[in-house]
Amino acid sequence: MSLDDPIVIGTAEVNEVDAVLEPALEPAPVAAGLPSRFACFVTGTDTEIGKTLTSSALLHALVKQGVRACGMKPVAAGAELRDGELHNEDADSLKAAGNVTLLRNLTTPYMFREPAAPHIAAALEGVTIESVPILAAYLEVAAASDAVVVEGVGGFRVPLSATLDTADLAQQLDLPVILVVGMRLGCINQALLTLEAIEARGLTVIGWVANTLEVEMRFIDENIDALIERIPAPLLGKVPRMAQASAEEAASYLDFTGLPNWPAQQTNN
Ligand SMILES: Nc1ncnc2c1ncn2[C@@H]1O[C@H](COP(=O)(O)OP(=O)(O)OP(=O)(O)O)[C@@H](O)[C@H]1O
Numbered sequence: 689m690s691l692d693d694p695i696v697i698g699t700a701e702v703n704e705v706d707a708v709l710e711p712a713l714e715p716a717p718v719a720a721g722l723p724s725r726f727a728c729f730v731t732g733t734d735t736e737i738g739k740t741l742t743s744s745a746l747l748h749a750l751v752k753q754g755v756r757a758c759g760m761k762p763v764a765a766g767a768e769l770r771d772g773e774l775h776n777e778d779a780d781s782l783k784a785a786g787n788v789t790l791l792r793n794l795t796t797p798y799m800f801r802e803p804a805a806p807h808i809a810a811a812l813e814g815v816t817i818e819s820v821p822i823l824a825a826y827l828e829v830a831a832a833s834d835a836v837v838v839e840g841v842g843g844f845r846v847p848l849s850a851t852l853d854t855a856d857l858a859q860q861l862d863l864p865v866i867l868v869v870g871m872r873l874g875c876i877n878q879a880l881l882t883l884e885a886i887e888a889r890g891l892t893v894i895g896w897v898a899n900t901l902e903v904e905m906r907f908i909d910e911n912i913d914a915l916i917e918r919i920p921a922p923l924l925g926k927v928p929r930m931a932q933a934s935a936e937e938a939a940s941y942l943d944f945t946g947l948p949n950w951p952a953q954q955t956n957n
């Protein structure tokens with residue numbers, strides 16, 4: 689080749705290499721027969737609006753499908769010592785609704801005694817909440833289960849430390865989100881702000897739940913309609929006020945079957 693020869697970019701050889709490489713860039717097909725990998729992060733419009741109830745209903749429905757389902761409440765504030773072990777109501781409810789029992793420090797890496805904002809409850813015990821132990825615990829929980837339901841703390845932007853909040857955690861876990869709306873005056877605004885915050889983190893709301901609070905909202909159905917028009921994810925159901933809240937009854941009002949990766953009924957276990 690002399691300096692006078694034209695420079696040719698994109699030779700036949702290069703194109704052949706491209707042609708060989710291209711199929712390898714396609715995502716690998718999911719092997720048939722692998723267990724379903726449903727996982728989600730449950731957040732809500734506020735504290736005390738039905739996140740644990742919804743998470744427990746999800747776990748109940750997953751167990752009914754015949755899969756190994758485990759709940760996680762990574763940060764829990766408000767615990768008491770019983771039989772030498774710290775107990776938190778949410779963590780206990782999730783454990784009861786799931787069917788995989790793991791060490792408490794995997795399902796709830798951070799459990800504090802004081803029922804206060806997590807960063808305050810943590811500071812009282814000289815602890816700084818960090819995401820790395822939670823992410824590591826999540827991987828172990830996911831490895832031991834077919835499905836994981838992670839319940840957030842309070843609303844979506846609740847601080848966990850000076851540099852970390854619940855939204856950061858959801859983003860780092862990179863899970864699809866289920867939004868629980870506690871139906872009361874002001875909830876449309878709360879739901880839409882939460883939706884914006886979720887989407888700003890690059891996360892997707894895959895479904896939402898309308899939960900009836902103690903004092904039933906006036907015009908609840910009209911409010912639900914307004915939310916249906918504005919939330920670009922399916923309403924999974926409306927949970928009425930139950931005389932005795934249970935995961936089983938709550939699940940009976942909810943339809944999870946359209947959620948991405950929702951497992952088909954397993955027959956062999
Ligand atoms: N639809 C309902 N019918 C009857 N009781 C309900 C209903 N929804 C929630 N509750 C009750 O209200 C309380 C708060 O609900 P839940 O614990 O699910 O809220 P949360 O959003 O998880 O709160 P937190 O922010 O503390 O985690 C619980 O005692 C729960 O059993």
Ligand SMILES: [Mg+2]
Pocket residue numbers: 739740741778839
């Ligand atoms: Mg809860």
